Amino acid sequence: MTIHNDGTSRRRLLQAGATGVGALGVGALPGALSPAFAGTTTDTASTMGDTASAAVTTGAAARRTGDPDSPRFTLAVVPDTQYLFDTDRGDPAPLTASFEYLIEQRAADNIVFTAHLGDVVENALTMEFAQAAPVFDVLDRARMPYSVLAGNHDIDGSTDDQRGDTPYLQTFGPRRFRRSSTYGGSTPDGYNSYHVFRAAGRQWLLLAMDWRPSDAGFAWARKVIADHPRMPVILTIHELVYADAGDPVAKFSDHGNRVWEQLVDGNDQIFLTLNGHFWPSGRVIRQNKAGHDVHLHITNYQDRYYGGSAMIRLYHFDLARNTIDVETISPWILEQQPARRSLLAEGELELTDETNRFSVPLDFTARFAGFDPQPVRPERPARELVIPGTLAYWRLDGAVGSKVIDRSGRGNDLTPVLLPGSPADSLKTSTDHHPDQPAHASWIFAGGKDPARGGYLRTADNAPLNRQTFRSGYTIEAFVKLADDGADHAWEGLLSRLGTGADVGKTGSDPSEPVAKLGFSGGRQAQWAVYPLDQNDTFTNWGHEQLAGRWFHLAVVNDGKHSTLYVDSSELLRNPATPSNGLSTTGAPWLLGAGHYANTIDQTFAGTIGDVRIVDHALKPSQFLNA
Incomplete structure (x- = not known):
């Protein structure tokens, strides 16, 4: 897909010349639904996905990866996509466009990982997961590392991670990720997983936790962190903090308090948490037991036009500037011909309010010093510095x-x-x-x-x-x-x-x-x-x-x-x-x-x-x- 730089998106102007690679529904106007996969099985849907997304990334594009040692890298975040996979009422095109955009921008933005925050589908139905599975195949074919976790709409929301087998687990369980270069493992129940990716010259650990982790699930997460004692940790979970309209300062939900107490507060390696579930977006900083800041962010756009248009959050880490720059865009709308965008779509290209486009100052070396202190360069003898001349x-x-x-x-x-x-x-x-x-x-x-x-x-x-x-x-x-x-x-x-x-x-x-x-x-x-x-x-x-x-x-x-x-x-x-x-x-x-x-x-x-x-x-x- 070609991204049209029509002046609306500042970021696209900065990336003049960037192009995409084709998507389901290219050029389609909002309202042209594509429920092509309703009623199919997961395996059938995967096969159909190969045909339906014929314009999906080429092998050459899939091979364009970033620089694992650059001090700048991007973590992509995909919140609640449930309305795109809602029995016969959804449309996979927006999420397909988002994934293809990430693949195309992988090298330019040094995108190292993509994290879905749960509520992939609306009703936890087999047919809905059959619709979603081929869209995620786009990432698999490009060997683009990603994680998925269960939200309350993906499973029976009254259960914890000991609920047993579900259509979600059949679609997004350990079997799906076993060939991923970042996949580290899962709990025996399959609902909690962790990934390790390399960026900025070091390894980072990302936890993808279930909608309701059991005590055993939390114990597993604590052990994973303990087994990787020098890695900074990003926690992704469906519910943790929420924000009220007009007040972007996030607050803990009741369940969020439990997550904080059982997992975050006592593990200094967790410096950033990301969750969906609630809306509108918001964020807050809380200090853990070690007295260090933990950044807690909620991002969710399902309440917006076209079920959120598969909007993505891009967390641009910059260890040289000690900053994380955050932006929110809809690649699906960006790829549409400007003259054919609907009025509502035009307003959803990107979100530029202070809750969705902002920077987080973060001295990475100082923040990580408690668990991964950087060695002090030793004093060097004067004789070594007296060079000829x-x-x-x-x-x-x-x-x-x-x-x-x-x-x-x-x-x-x-x-x-x-x-x-x-x-x-x-x-x-x-x-x-x-x-x-x-x-x-x-x-x-x-x-x-x-x-x-x-x-x-x-x-x-x-x-x-x-x-x-x-x-x-x-x-x-x-x-x-x-x-x-x-x-x-x-x-x-x-x-x-x-x-x-x-x-x-x-x-x-x-x-x-x-x-x-x-x-x-x-x-x-x-x-x-x-x-x-x-x-x-x-x-x-x-x-x-x-x-x-x-x-x-x-x-x-x-x-x-x-x-x-x-x-x-x-x-x-x-x-x-x-x-x-x-x-x-x-x-x-x-x-x-x-x-x-x-x-x-x-x-x-x-x-x-x-x-x-x-x-x-x-x-x-x-x-x-x-x-």
């Missing part, structure tokens, strides 16, 4: 008041200096450090201006580094955290070289500016402003605004012709294209933690500084201290 390597791990030894062995030691009238604690030692910093220590600089106050470090008057002109290029890198104190630290200096443009015979721009300065603007933008050897004017590289209170790695690299700024090994934008070579010098000292104007300290640095290294040639990001 290292001119200076300073590790701020000694006592304040003492020299900071140049670990390169070239004698470019630093001496602490306090500006007149500055408190004695203007420089302080700290064990705080960037997680990828070789030394697990830093110094805190309590700098300020108007008047200049605080402390800094400087090389000796005769230090070899003072005379370096860097004709072959250079790499200067530092671990930095800007102060988050609300004060104005505009144009503070991180590293500068005494001497001005005028002192080296430069007449361009402002000759009173330093010959070299790495610092930050009033907008906390990194700035590298220098007088090169081969230019009469300053050359400036600009970065973007840095967040205060957060560690980052900063590097400026010159290959003898051009300079480039990097933050966290990412090349920034505003780097001059005009060639520049070397750094002018008067032979005066370097200052760490201060800048100057006309050779007078005008402001010291406010924040924390970790390791600093200067090398006499250009390094690749793979050679930086944080590599």
